Amino acid sequence: MQDSDANRLFPTPEPLLSIFFCYSALVPVKSLSFPSNIPFNVTHEFFLREILLNHHLKQYPPSESYQQSFWKWAIIQLESFTRSNEDAEVDERIYAHYLSLRTGACSETPPNSFITYHWRFPKTHRYPTEEDSYETITLLESRTTIEAGTTGLRTWRASLVLAQYLVQHPYLVNASNVLELGSGTGFIGILVASLQLQTATPTVDRKMPSVYLTDVNSTVLVRCRNNVRLPCNKSSPHPNMQYKSLDWLDSLSGQENLESFFSEAKVDIVLGADIVFDPALVPPLVKTIFLALLPEPTQVAFIALTVRNEETLRYFLDEIGKVLQTEEVTRNNAGSLLLQIPDQVDAELEVKIFKVTRGRDTQSPTNCEELRSILRSI
Structure with a gap:
């Protein structure tokens, strides 16, 4: 789902599409399932290109508090791949985005x-x-x-x-x-x-x-x-x-x-x-x-x-x-x-x-x- 084709469902494994839809709708992380049977490079590229760098979601983003919990979960799941695959590596842009959310992202009342x-x-x-x-x-x-x-x-x-x-x-x-x-x-x-x-x-x-x-x-x-x-x-x-x-x-x-x-x-x-x-x-x-x-x-x-x-x-x-x-x-x-x-x-x-x-x-x-x-x- 590139920015120029924001509303196209390209051939993408259904579990990844489900995560994309849930992230967009702020579904609690505890309800998400990580697709461990999909190759790391496919999953990693999807999280990077189609969620983190998605043009629509950058313009109309989920709240920072939700993003914080989501990307913490995503990083833990992606890093679990790297421990069994020495060629796998999580992109620095994912870490940088997560760290940018840590300050002031949590509050007692969930923000709009x-x-x-x-x-x-x-x-x-x-x-x-x-x-x-x-x-x-x-x-x-x-x-x-x-x-x-x-x-x-x-x-x-x-x-x-x-x-x-x-x-x-x-x-x-x-x-x-x-x-x-x-x-x-x-x-x-x-x-x-x-x-x-x-x-x-x-x-x-x-x-x-x-x-x-x-x-x-x-x-x-x-x-x-x-x-x-x-x-x-x-x-x-x-x-x-x-x-x-x-x-x-x-x-x-x-x-x-x-x-x-x-x-x-x-x-x-x-x-x-x-x-x-x-x-x-x-x-x-x-x-x-x-x-x-x-x-x-x-x-x-x-x-x-x-x-x-x-x-x-x-x-x-x-x-x-x-x-x-x-x-x-x-x-x-x-x-x-x-x-x-x-x-x-x-x-x-x-x-x-x-x-x-x-x-x-x-x-x-x-x-x-x-x-x-x-x-x-x-």
Whole structure:
């Protein structure tokens, strides 16, 4: 993976590629496996050229604290080769880089860091990309569970699961105006914008679809916008990215304003990942989703939920089931680069995706008014 071909997967042993993807995504060193069965010169050259000297990773590097632990591990593993091979030698540039990280690299609170996720189109989709190429999403993220009083400054596993589903079903967003609830770091927004740009055939009469990214926290929304606009992300030239502060509680008191926004936005599909975690927010969230789907009966929502608490999930499904039609969708994780990246916080938790629509019985004006009455009682 030379700098001039930053997104090509050249013939490289899979274990080394796995290390590259994990390093880019700051996977803890304890989760990595060193490929001792690959010749030293191949492994050493890969660590030097494709990780240490990688142009993208130099411009958007993992945090110094992570690099320190990674390169300490890599040096120990590489030196183990040299003890049994007198012709093997670790390049001085690797030692020099590691030593440059030692001063001040460690702290009690992990610093924010650039993280690069890798994904690729399924082989069944004939997009104008090389068969062995991959796409990237780079974000500046928090490495703590909560920062500045919010969990929205890092990407959670539910976003990776929903992203993989969209990669496998790109027609859902290619030509659709998209609204995301709780956009966080901007991960889903970047993916959606990339899919739209990848397949766009804009004409004089046809504009690029809109992507509305929303969050209640202003700090999160600024981070989201900055990540989307990073020059390395394919989302950066998208001409119709929108950022809006959206408080679900407004569905309880400022419903008219929300209805006006959703009507003007002409949203075709609503997305949300890991947005059901507090039972107190379930009623306003349900009302917000209902209002977002109200203007057109053809609208649909896909909500990816991490099962942290069975009772909270059941509460959400019961409440939304009173006014909207909900069904769990099946998904195929085969070949996903995104889901190969373990997250030390919620990696073991189950994620479910639900498709939400108004359903056949809710499309008449009379029934919509009846549903409004039910909403007022929730």
